[in-house]
Amino acid sequence: MSNDQPDPRIAAGRELAGKLFAGGPATPAIHKSLARHTVAHLFGEVWQDPTLELQERSLITCTVLVATGREAEQHLHFRGARNLGISRDKLEAMITHVAHYAGWPVAVSASRTLAEVWDTMDKEDAARKGSK
Template sequence: MTDDTRNRGLRKMEEVYGWDMQDGPGEFFRYTADHLFAEIWCRPGLSTRDRRLLLIGLLAGTNSADVLSIQVPAALKNGELDEAALREIVVFLSHYAGWPMGARLNTVVEDAIRTARKK
């Protein structure tokens, strides 16, 4: 991949995650920056918010609370989802992903809201 591809991937990672990204070593990082973020996250047809909603649903459905703790605060910080929308996602996904996952997601959401309000 080119430097332009890497830079596009790093900028998209910054947008999605909500923090400064630095170039990283190894094949996994290369695939993450150059393919996933520079290509897949930048494709037309879905907004970043659309992709975030799909990802949050998938993460809840696969019981991936660790990654939800990255995606939920980023969505709130970036203004893609507000407090009311995040709380509604908890209620909705709890009925499809299961109540235990909903409880974990609720904790992630409430922690993100509490942290954002302190800033």
Template sequence: MTKKIVQTAGRDILGKTAPDFARYNDDILFGEVWNKQDALSVKQRSMITVVSLVSQGITDSSLKYHIQNARNNSVTLGEMADTITQVAFYAGWPKAWAAFRLVKEVYEVTE
């Protein structure tokens, strides 16, 4: 049995400002979509999410969170490196460079 994903960041951060958005984030996105594991595992969902964010050029704390989430969901450093290298050819080399900076932080890589 897989561990149920529970998210409270929406309510914690936006509960008073945007309660509907917070509920959709916590209950629908994480509560339903991330917990639906019949076709995709959380590991696969994590990798897809990282690819999506990198391809959009999002290299802020949300990408770092999802890289950490991927690591927590058993994505190895090698798998993450191969995934970002693959997407670099389609989404842009500079975006991959920026993502690798966060990968190094999350996986605690020192060169």
């Protein structure tokens, strides 16, 4: 792709990141080149594959992040899952399932992270409703 032509993957990736992260940064605290690659390739290509529904892809991503103990990314993707309509019950069931394969410590940690994310988002929702 030439430098004078816009990369359509960037637009698609930004739109998807907007759905997931509701206006928050899709690529928090990473350098510019990695952020561009993440938006273009990960969100602009990989997440665009129609073989999996968006909610399925989000739940798979959360599962991998729980199994590998990636707490910082869990915060981001648990928010994304909620923004896509995935219930807390479904995420809790996934964490319980993962506990049997990846271990109790990662599941306990993920449970805490999920509770933090849900509580924060509940407060944000209440504040938005209160300001209307």
